[in-house]
Amino acid sequence: MAKTGISPTRSEDYPGWYQQIVRSADLAENSPVRGCMVIKPWGYALWENMQAVLDEMFKETGHENAYFPLFIPKSFLEKEAEHVEGFAKECAVVTHHRLEPGPDGGLVPAGELEEPLIVRPTSETIIGHMFAKWIESYRDLPLKINQWCNVVRWEMRVRLFLRTAEFLWQEGHTAHATKEEALDETRLMLDVYAKFAEEYMAMPVVKGEKTEGERFPGADMTLSIEAMMQDRKALQAGTSHFLGQNFSKAQDIKFQNAEGGESYAWTTSWGVSTRLVGALIMTHSDDDGLVLPPRLAPKHVVICPVIRKEEERAEVMEYCASLAKELGGVQYDGKRVAVFVDDSDKRGGEKKWFHIKRGVPIRLEVGPRDIKNDSLFVGRRDQPKSFGMPRVEFVERVSEILEEMQQGLFDKALKLRVDNTQQIDSFEEFKSFFTAKNEAKPEVHGGFAECYFVDCPETDAMLVPLKVTPRCTPVDQDAESGICIFTGKPTQTRGIFAKSY
RNA sequence: CGGGGUGUAGCGCAGUCUGGCUAGCGCACCUGGUUUGGGACCAGGGGGUCGAAGGUUCGAAUCCUUUCACCCCGACCA
Incomplete structure (x- = not known):
């Protein structure tokens, strides 16, 4: 009898399989707090191993760890317009600092705060505030800081590790004297993430740039690594943002340059989260349970x-x-x-x-x-x-x-991606690539579609009904010309499109 | 926040339409025994305010009202 360790199997019910893996492998479980998970010892040991490797890589590339507050004054978040809009809808807000016995015997909040505090969804604003104090001269640059912490984003729908209201991550924040230096940093950290994903997680990734619609709120450019999961959906596994001078202007991060004039700093930020644990699961695990790449396994x-x-x-x-x-x-x-x-x-x-x-x-x-x-x-x-x-x-x-074993896992994952990546040159073909044959019970289908495209609202609108998103435009691509399969316009940009998590 | 669904033991469920013995089943758990290179078998056992509050009734898991939570599909997202 071919009995599998996990039921349902991947082909029967992929999301159900994922939940069972997390449960059977004793990685994490839901907590009494909506959207927040409890990471159990086996899962946390895995995260600790990831942290250890990444931390070493950050230090090797000249970054230092520091820690900033969990709470951010509301006014800080309001400084960068796009940033506000991007995060406002998913913020947890602290409005009181005390509890008092209520009329019904319970406790009621009391002592209203003069200014509400936001539980950090990301720390650009508070770290930027400190950067503004620390940076006076070009001699103070570059400033390269990382923090390991938790953040909160009040997500509507949550899934263990992949999307939770509270999650653990690291966020790197740097300030530079020149645009070129900041761009180099943005690319360097993407390379660090890609190296980590491929050499430690045994998870092949595509490095690329996000389209305007998928960009981090407030960034001039967002780079990401994208991985293909076993259901052929894409998972964004890490991001590195070039913030230009948007945050430095909003927060007054300026310095006196060598010529004696005053300049705004160029900043970057980059992060990976406990989502990587989810990525690891969906890349390697099978119908018998979790499969760990040896380099990150808590026990060999x-x-x-x-x-x-x-x-x-x-x-x-x-x-x-x-x-x-x-x-x-x-x-x-x-x-x-x-x-x-x-x-x-x-x-x-x-x-x-x-x-x-x-x-x-x-x-x-x-x-x-x-x-x-x-x-x-x-x-x-x-x-x-x-x-x-x-x-x-x-x-x-x-x-x-x-x-x-480590190499075998990588090879297998890479093969899955290669086998399910297709160059597509017409919208008709694109549509059929992303449409399940059996609509009632969709089989695993689709994958990564490589297409010429023009990044514009018209393109985005055509993608919506298909539930497909542009994942990125890969960084290593030849500058050949083609025709946008959505708009018919000539273009030199080729992107990767996929359904995604 | 829109549309759909579900709340009964740690987990998975039956029972609800059509109210009626002490609220059941499988897995897990505990005890004893037999086993033992493989997710064992037999016997016995513990565990439930049936999501919560109110109502109808001789009688409510079941009917009515209110409410809370969670899940799925959308919108949003590391």
Whole structure:
């Protein structure tokens, strides 16, 4: 019987499958607070690993961490017109600072604030305010700051990790003396994100620029990395914004230049969030549960002792402990192999499925028979069948196996994207590409469509009924000419279009 | 905020139309036993103010009114 670990399967009900993965892998669950999730230890460990790698990359590129307030005075948010409009509708507002017993025995807010405070949806305005104080001379530039924090956006519809009212992220904010330097920073951080996505998450991404309609409110240019999920929808996995002088002018971030004159700084901001966990899930996981790329897995190897009789216990446990110690001394990706012994009181099969669902890359089963032969029973998360291997060989090869799995996941994800990316030259073809054959129960369809287009309201209007959006115009493209499939106008821009999260 | 739907044990549900024994089932959980290189089997057991408030009635999970929450589809979005 081909029983899958997860029900429904991806092809039966993709969103349902996603929810089950999050649940079965014990990553997170809904909280009593609407739209806010509880990230459980296994999910948080994954996020911590992502943080550690990214943090190192930010520091290597000359950024420093700092922390700014959770609350932003309402007036700050009002300074940049587009910014206000972009975020106003989804802000949580603090209007009181105290609770008093009410007439019905409950508590009622009291002590109204003179100026309401907004729970940060992003921190451009408050960080910009501080930048204005810190920057006086061109010698104070560039200023390159990052903060790890939570933000709140009061979303209408939420899904664990992909869109929650509160989420964890990092936001980088930099100020530069010249436009060129700020543009370089914007591109550099997009490269950092792409490197992280591909080399650590094993998730291939397309780097590109957002169209005007998809741009960050207040930005002159937004760059993003876009990944294809297994249902062929696009997920924006990270953004890097060139803010021009919009925020510096709104917030008076100016400096005295080398010539003695006064100039406004050029600023950037960039961020990735816990959404990356969702991206990771939808890129690699299968119908048996979570699949983790080894480089980010909280644990690489789980050792499951097989004990049939009580009198075997001591010997088996001792062997497992020594094996764990030996494996822990092996290096993988610049760190120790993370290994643990699962001695929980579960039946063998149950224990095995527990770790499959949680995506532990390698399972080792160790029983008296294996001990006698000094061999191990090895289960790889990326292969359906387990196999025996001498202990010595496994210890020697474990690092290599993990790296092979890491690469395998990337290759598989890249193949999915390549196979489902199509160059499309007519609107008719475009429409059929994005229309399910069975409308009542739409099958997985579509993908990335590469098309010549002109970024204009007319184009956007034609996309609306198809529920397709321009994802980006890829940064590495040849400047060839073509005809916009929407408007028929000549153009040199080719974009990627897809349904998206 | 518009349109649709659902609230019954930790999870998934039946029962509601047509009011009537002590509110059920599967999974999970606990205990005992038999098993054990694989998501076991048998027996026993614990757990519910049927989303909330009010009403109708001899009697309400079921009918009526009000209300709250959540889910799906839109609009909005990392």
